[in-house]
Amino acid sequence: MRLLLTMIVAMVASVVARAQAVDIRSITPVVNLTVPVSAFNLATGAASVTSPSAISTRLRSNRNWNFTVRSGSTTFAHTPVPGAPTTSKPVSQLLIRENGAGSFLPISTSNVVIASGPNGNNIDRDFDLRFDTTLDDSPGQYAVTLVFTLVTL
Amino acid sequence: MSFESGEHSATWGKSVIGWPVISFSRTAGTGLFPALFKLWTLCRGSHRRAGLRPADAGRRFDRLTVCKRPALLNFSILLLFLAAPVLEAFVGVDRGELLFKLVPGHGAASTVTVTNSGTELSTVSLSIEDFKIADGRPNFSAQEHSRALASRLTVFPTSFELKAGESREVQVLLDPGDGPFEAGTYWAVVFVQTSRLADMVPPGGDRQVQVRVVERVGVFAFADAEPEPRPLPADVEITGLENAGKNLVVSVKNPSRYLRLVTEGYVLATPLDGGAAQRWPMQTFRVLPDSVVRMEIPVPEAAAGMGRCNVLVALDYGADELVAGEQEFEF
Numbered sequence: 001m002r003l004l005l006t007m008i009v010a011m012v013a014s015v016v017a018r019a020q021a022v023d024i025r026s027i028t029p030v031v032n033l034t035v036p037v038s039a040f041n042l043a044t045g046a047a048s049v050t051s052p053s054a055i056s057t058r059l060r061s062n063r064n065w066n067f068t069v070r071s072g073s074t075t076f077a078h079t080p081v082p083g084a085p086t087t088s089k090p091v092s093q094l095l096i097r098e099n100g101a102g103s104f105l106p107i108s109t110s111n112v113v114i115a116s117g118p119n120g121n122n123i124d125r126d127f128d129l130r131f132d133t134t135l136d137d138s139p140g141q142y143a144v145t146l147v148f149t150l151v152t153l
Numbered sequence: 154m155s156f157e158s159g160e161h162s163a164t165w166g167k168s169v170i171g172w173p174v175i176s177f178s179r180t181a182g183t184g185l186f187p188a189l190f191k192l193w194t195l196c197r198g199s200h201r202r203a204g205l206r207p208a209d210a211g212r213r214f215d216r217l218t219v220c221k222r223p224a225l226l227n228f229s230i231l232l233l234f235l236a237a238p239v240l241e242a243f244v245g246v247d248r249g250e251l252l253f254k255l256v257p258g259h260g261a262a263s264t265v266t267v268t269n270s271g272t273e274l275s276t277v278s279l280s281i282e283d284f285k286i287a288d289g290r291p292n293f294s295a296q297e298h299s300r301a302l303a304s305r306l307t308v309f310p311t312s313f314e315l316k317a318g319e320s321r322e323v324q325v326l327l328d329p330g331d332g333p334f335e336a337g338t339y340w341a342v343v344f345v346q347t348s349r350l351a352d353m354v355p356p357g358g359d360r361q362v363q364v365r366v367v368e369r370v371g372v373f374a375f376a377d378a379e380p381e382p383r384p385l386p387a388d389v390e391i392t393g394l395e396n397a398g399k400n401l402v403v404s405v406k407n408p409s410r411y412l413r414l415v416t417e418g419y420v421l422a423t424p425l426d427g428g429a430a431q432r433w434p435m436q437t438f439r440v441l442p443d444s445v446v447r448m449e450i451p452v453p454e455a456a457a458g459m460g461r462c463n464v465l466v467a468l469d470y471g472a473d474e475l476v477a478g479e480q481e482f483e484f
Binding site: 028035094113129 | 249290291342344346359360365369436439451
């Protein structure tokens with residue numbers, strides 16, 4: 001009888017445990033940044049715009065996990081304003097870091113680990129984005145796709 | 154150094170970094186408890202019944218005894234590891250890895266259930282890629298290597314839509330071809346990717362950046378050529394143990410050409426002043442072939458104030474022996 005009860009408990013616990021997922025419950029689908037003219041250093045012609053917590057995620061994991069990011073292309077897709085030339089701008093001038101943690105990492109087509117951690121429910125991780133530009137970059141829209149990958153370890 | 158205690162024995166040696174490594178063997182012994190122990194391990198196909206208790210809370214263990222735990226408790230612990238890991242994004246999957254045998258001329262199939270756990274319609278696409286191993290972790294950007302598996306795997310379907318809350322089963326098929334294969338594990342990863350439509354901002358006069366985010370989860374596929382007999386050889390080592398504040402970091406080396414799955418492990422922290430010991434469970438994790446992995450083990454809040462402790466880490470990956478190591482830390 002005790003064995004039967006134990007097996008029932010085992011089955012219930014297994015179902016409950018299985019229901020625990022490793023997941024990203026939410027992730028910001030698109031981020032828009034604007035570089036205002038006032039952001040440029042007139043001496044160097046450079047500007048750097050940072051968007052804290054630009055990308056928010058909520059993870060759940062029943063194992064240790066690893067979160068990486070890479071770009072889908074080596075350069076931004078540039079749509080210049082009418083009359084302006086097209087700029088081939090490397091995606092490495094877009095940088096990412098976990099919110100407030102350490103230095104920014106340049107985006108590339110190689111996967112870069114931006115977060116990892118132990119199992120848990122409702123693990124909130126936000127990521128800051130930084131965009132570096134200069135007056136040599138034509139005005140217009142610089143678009144890129146970032147691929148975030150979650151795996152268990 | 155070695156000792157024997159009933160059905161269990163231990164040997165104590167030095168790891169390559171010079172700190173003690175203890176391995177525990179559970180084969181010898183006679184009597185009722187050893188018989189029950191053997192029956193239990195046979196029933197569950199593994200060897201993880203022992204709870205380790207320091208008999209001497211000195212600066213180093215010079216003697217260890219092994220105590221049994223009540224069967225119900227042990228069964229409960231087992232249950233925690235029965236559930237397959239589950240991955241899920243807005244579109245998730247019900248497992249983190251697929252295990253195959255790589256036998257020339259013998260195909261194999263497995264399934265992954267994909268679920269849209271979000272609140273919107275999602276378009277799902279699946280792809281298979283090879284990857285290399287770097288610093289114990291998968292490096293998805295480096296793909297070519299001698300034990301690549303992706304070309305032998307297919308998924309069906311490769312693209313579909315899922316409404317919120319919907320699930321769909323995906324077939325993962327292995328066609329090994331004629332071989333031959335070197336003994337060891339071959340591997341690849343199945344990516345389940347989703348993307349959502351987002352309003353695009355039309356270009357303006359300023360410099361604007363638009364970052365579109367795509368999320369994907371990875372399901373590892375491992376296939377063993379010439380699978381090893383059980384129990385597995387005692388080749389896994391603990392090569393380091395660090396106290397990183399909120400986490401203990403244990404370095405585990407797998408020198409073999411096969412994947413090693415650590416299916417159970419625990420940390421036993423024993424205060425040197427004689428206070429009550431604490432046992433912290435560890436999550437299942439994998440050690441990829443020919444690699445060293447650094448696993449973080451959260452230090453529970455209850456450990457605060459324990460003072461100087463002897464910390465023992467014991468891991469079970471299916472060998473006849475547990476692999477263990479110890480170090481002293483302040484909590």
